[in-house]
Amino acid sequence: MASDTSTLPRTEPAPATPAAAVTTPSLAERAQADGVRFLLALFVDLTGKPCAKLVPVEAADELQHEGVGFAGYAVGAIGQQPCDPDLIAIPDLDSYTPLPWVREGLALVHCDPHVEGRPWHFAPRVILKKLLAEAKAQDLELFAGAEVEYFLVRRDADGTLAPADSKDVEARPCYDARGLTRMYDHLTGISAAMNALGWGNYANDHEDANGQFEQNFAYADALTTADRVITARYLISVLAEQRGMTATFMPKPFADRTGSGMHLHLSLWRDGEPRFPDADDARGFGLSELAYRFLGGILDHAPGMQAVLAPTVNSYKRTGATSTRSGATWSPRRATYGGNDRTHFVRIPDHHRIELRGGDGSANPYLALAAALAAGLDGIARDVDPGAPGTDGVVRPELPPTLLHAVEALGADPVVTAGLDAAGPGVAEYFAALKREEFFDWHGTVGSWEHDRYLTAF
Incomplete structure (x- = not known):
């Protein structure tokens, strides 16, 4: 309800830098630069429940390239039964967020759940994308x-x-x-x-x-x-x-x-x-x-x-x-x-x-x-x-x-x-x-x- 005069843009967004000119740091490099020791690989189910695994920085490369697995039915409202294949949470590096205010050495990265190599269509973030x-x-x-x-x-x-x-x-x-x-x-x-x-x-x-x-x-x-x-x-x-x-x-x-x-x-x-x-x-x-x-x-x-x-x-x-x-x-x-x-x-x-x-x-x-x-x-x-x-x-x-x-x-x-x-x-x-x-x-x-x-x- 509060005053919200800054909520939406008044000026043009910054132009994108040409892809060829950008060297994107890996998840491990970002975490190490920030002194991060653990990463919350996080996504939400259809109700908005935050689901995550705590991944040590030593496994950041594996998380980035292979994701991390979840038993989908155990997650909650995300369209799976106990017999279904695992959800694999693949991180979106652009969402990497250090959270030292929560715990020293902690960061969060939002993920897109995949099943058998494809984005899982019951995942809210996948739907919005x-x-x-x-x-x-x-x-x-x-x-x-x-x-x-x-x-x-x-x-x-x-x-x-x-x-x-x-x-x-x-x-x-x-x-x-x-x-x-x-x-x-x-x-x-x-x-x-x-x-x-x-x-x-x-x-x-x-x-x-x-x-x-x-x-x-x-x-x-x-x-x-x-x-x-x-x-x-x-x-x-x-x-x-x-x-x-x-x-x-x-x-x-x-x-x-x-x-x-x-x-x-x-x-x-x-x-x-x-x-x-x-x-x-x-x-x-x-x-x-x-x-x-x-x-x-x-x-x-x-x-x-x-x-x-x-x-x-x-x-x-x-x-x-x-x-x-x-x-x-x-x-x-x-x-x-x-x-x-x-x-x-x-x-x-x-x-x-x-x-x-x-x-x-x-x-x-x-x-x-x-x-x-x-x-x-x-x-x-x-x-x-x-x-x-x-x-x-x-x-x-x-x-x-x-x-x-x-x-x-x-x-x-x-x-x-x-x-x-x-x-x-x-x-x-x-x-x-x-x-x-x-x-x-x-x-x-x-x-x-x-x-x-x-x-x-x-």
Whole structure:
């Protein structure tokens, strides 16, 4: 929710250096230069769970050229059964990230899972790379910024969840300077790490709920941003644990307080030039027709995208909220767009970008960006006009009220399902089955709300 004026590009990306002029250091050379002793070879499953093996630097060459194996079914939601061949995680050297703030001598490298020599089409990073390649075939490149919101919490002796800062009790704590100061060590530790890694951290703030924070970093190409979201979650979680706290990206940990979003700031570029700005925009937002067609596609496919952007039962406690202690939910309920107005599904902060506000803290950033790109490219292909902003005279689809409704909307949307299946068939169906099972697993539980309402009601 915080100010995000630096989230997307204002200037042309730096031109690429000719390949012939570059000597790329090996993974072992990079690690040795940084004093790294161990490498986390990491990827995520469809739910965003980070999976890794700890590889000693002495095996870095083997990791680079042969990868490292995982029993795929044991990983989790990644489309394998116990009888299937191993996943082989192949590192992307461009994602190499030293993490001395976590442990001295530790680095992380994001990997693409392969099976029998081919990229595994259930792997979220592989899916996003395939969609980005499809955009590249149209001479388009997706840039993205992400707002990472989270809570710092603790469990009391009776199991009750509470903000880690016991003094964080104000009804409207957003931007509170005292709350920021009490969490100074944690926040500045994350900020220093982000800046040392070249991410360009430009703001750290107390968000709208007690115990909730956001730490912003600069835009990048979509794959790099997705990698950084995963790295940031890992970094935030581990450093919070070291200080006796739990960092949670759960969308709605407290029923009466604002939930955590993951807003995505999107723009398209071609040949190093931004394609969204247009000073002659008759609608007054300074956007090009390409931007409006991209936006139109996202609005058209909003219901089908929500199972990806808000992929948990808990997500719909956030989007379905009607009020919070602070007085606002900051989560959209209908697929609208508008200017610098945070009540919309898509906000237009300025003429460089659009902000997709439907996602939450449980979203897998690779899948969220893949779904948004698939929807936006469809809007361009079909020349979709988003119509007038807001709701005046325009019927806008409501967003699904529960995860089950979202799964049904996903199944009815061939564009979003094709996006999930971009690297190979069966992913959308598998993902929908996982999420349907999650909903009914929750639905089959009995909790305190039912006891309070029904125990003596009849």
